Amino acid sequence: MRKNILLIGGSYGIGHEVAQQMSMQHNVYIASRTNENLMGANIQHLPFDVLSDDVSELNLPETIDGFVFCPGSINLKPLKMLNLDAFRQDMELNFFALVNAVKSILPKMSEGSSMVFFSTVAVNTGMPFHTSVSSAKGAIEGFAKSLAAEYAPKIRVNTIAPSLIDTPLAKRLLNNDKKKEMMAGRHPLKRVGNVKDIANMVTFLLNPENSWISGQVIQIDGGMSSLNVN
Template sequence: MKKNILLIGGSKGIGLETAKILAPDHNVIIASRSSDNLSDLNVSHLKFDVTKDNIEDLELPETIDGLVYCPGSINLKPFKMLKPEAFVEELQLNFISLVKVVQGLLPKLKNSDQASLVFFSTVAVKVGMPFHTSVAAAKGAIEGFAKALAAEYTPSFRVNVIAPSLTNTELAAKLLSNEDKIKKMNERHPLKRVGEAVDIANMVTFLLSEKSSWMTGQIIGMDGGMSTLNVN
C-alpha cells in the first residue's frame, strides 16, 4: 500500500538514503532547508527550517503514515568548555523542535490506520562517552519522550528510536576527515567499521513498514556492536 511518508530534514545523509529507498513505492515528502541532492528523486520538497518554521503552515496531505525526524548535531567538547547556551541549542534542534513537529502533525498522524514515527538518538546515551554531555543529554530526552509518546498513543501510532554509533555522513565529516581517523574509528567498533547512511536507512524503512507492525517504544542500537560487546 502506498503511504504518505514525511521526512524532516531528509535532503542529505540518512534522510536522503531513506528517501532513495522509499521513493519508488511511496509518496515521499521532504521538509528541509535545502532541496540539494533531490533533483533525481521522485519526491516532493517543502522548504522548512525546524528551528524557525511551523509544520502546520506546510501544505501536507491530510494523512501522514510515516514520520522521520532527521535533524541532529554532533557537538563534541569537554564539559568545562560548554556554556549552558550550548545545551539549550542542542535541545532546541534535537528535541524541542521535534516536539513541535509531532504536536503539529498529531491530527494527520491519527488519520492513518497506524502511523509509524522514527526518531534518532545516539549510542552515547547508553554508553557514557567523554565529550558527549550536550548531545547525550538532548538525545536522552528523545528516548524518554519517545517511550512516553508510544505509550500514550498506542495503538493509534507506533514510535521507535534508532540509536546509531558514528555514521559516515556529512555531519560526521570532521571525525572521519582522513585515513588515520577512519581506521581509528573503525577499530572502536566490534564489527570493525563505522556505519554507513544506508545501514541506518534500511532500519528506518523497516520501522516504517508493516514488517515492524508489532514494534513500538523501542530503542534500537545500530552501533556495530559498540553498546553491547566488549571484544577489545
C-alpha cells in the same frame, strides 16, 4: 497502496537514503532547507527551517502514514568548555524542534502509522565529551517511549540509536584516513556505519508489515553498546 511519508530533514545523509528507498513505493515529502541532492519522481521538497518554521503551515496531504525526524548535532567538547547556551542549542535542535513537529503532525497521523526518531549510542554507553548531545538525545528516548504508550495502538513510535555514521554531519570526525581507521577500530565490527545501515532500519520500522514494534530504542552501532572484544 502508496503511503505518505514525511521526513523533517532528508536532503543528505541518512534522511536522503531513506527518501530514496521509500520513494520507490510511496509518496515522500521532505521538509528541509536545501534540496540540491533530491531525486525521484515521488519525492516532493518543501522549504522548511526546523528552528523557525511551523510544520502545520506546510502543504501536506490530509494523512501521514510515516514520520521521520532527521535533524541532529554532533557537539563533542569537554564539559568545562560547554556553557549553558551550548546545551540549550542542542536541546532546541534535537529535542524541542522534534516536540514542535510532532505536536503539529499528530492530527494527520493515520491509524497504524509509524514515527521514527534518532538518538545516539552515547546515551546507553557513557562516553566522554558527549554531555550536551547525550542530554538532548536522552530526552528524545524518554519522549518517544511515553509517546508510544500514549498513542498506542494508533501510532507506533521507535528510536534508532546509532554510533558514528559516515555522513556530512560527521565530516570533521572522518576527514582523513587516519581518523577513519581509528574510529573504525573502536567498533567490534571494525568499521564506521554508513547511511544504508541506518536507513534500512528506518524503512523497516515504517513498513506496516512490521507493525508489532513500538516503544523501542534500537542500537545500530557496530556492536559498540553491547560487545567488548578488546
